[in-house]
Amino acid sequence: MTDNALLPASVDLTAVVAAEPDPLLFATVSGAHLYGFPSRDSDVDLRGVHLLPAEALVGLREPEETRSRMWFEDGVEMDLVTHDLRKFVRLMLRRNGYVLEQLLSPLVVHTGAAHRELAALAPGVITRHHAHHYRGFAGxxxxxxxxxxxxxxxxxTFRVLLTGIHLMRTGEIQADLPTLYDEVGLGPDYLPGLIEVKAAAEHGPAPVDPGRAEADIEALHIRLDEAQAASKLPDAPTAYDALHDFVVRARLGN
Structure with missing residues (x-):
């Protein structure tokens, strides 16, 4: 489990995961904690993959491919969403950067060999068309x-554009905004100050001139377009067969 000090110490995330009705291949923390700008009153976004038994997929009843629940625990708002493995892998194959960020999140609550194998296959689904995901999310x-x-x-908006630019340039998922600013060298000079303001309160006005923010966002859109055009990433996933084999083996327990 992650020891990130920004996560609420009063909540036992391992116990939350253990209470799920079907086995989880993994569970990670997403949302503002993953993106590097949580506030003291941020909710905790848990994301993961559950594994339905084979009979749930071959019988007459509709399978529960996505499970979602929200609740409060020790005053902390919790948001848990998991997908069955097959659905999650299909989302991976649809240029969905969001699920890749969940899969590769360094804030790990529950993991295992299957999680590590799936993460190792993730580069094989990344294409130049993932820029569309980040462009749309930014919009x-x-x-x-x-x-x-x-x-x-x-x-x-800043976070998804910078993640998209970095992905097009390197083929690597980086969702942490301070890292993107400090180590990758992306973003306007006032960005660290905005992150500090966000740490104090979940909601509030942005202390930046809207015109300047708009100009900076437009410039990042151009950089994303340029990074996509120059990207050496493939046009289509290369790991389809390997992912199919992985899903079959995981489902049958092989």
Whole structure:
């Protein structure tokens, strides 16, 4: 389990995972904790993969491929979403950066050999078209910021654009905004200050001139377009057969 000091010490995340009705291949922390800008009152977003028994997929009843629940534990809002392995792998094959970030999150609550094998296959699904995922996500968050001028959607906009640019350049998933700024050298100079403000409160206005923010976001969109055009990533996943074999073996317990 992760020892990240930003996670609430009062919540036993291992116990939360152990209470799930079907075995979990993995569970990780996503959301603001993964992105590097949690506040003291941020909820805890747990994401993972459960493994349905074979009879749940071959019988007459509709399988519970996605499970989602929200609750409060010791005053902390918890948000748990898991997908059955087959659905999760299909999402991986659909240029979905969100599930790759969950799979490769360094904030690990539960893991095992299957998790490690699946993570090792992740590079084989990354394509140049993952830029579309991050471009679209950025557009959604920017529209939220334009409506309410709040800091949270602005940080999300910066985060997904920088993650997309880095992915197109390197083929590697990096979701932590401070790392993207400090080590990768991406983002405007006022970004660390915005992260500090977000740490104090989950919601509030963005202390930055909207015109400057818009210009910086537009510049990052251009850099994402350029990075995609220059990317050496393939046009299609290369790990389909290996992922198919993995799902079959995991389901049958081989």
């Amino acid at each position: 959604t968050q920017w529209r939220l910021y334009a409506k309410n001028r709040e800091l949270k959607p602005l940080l999300y």
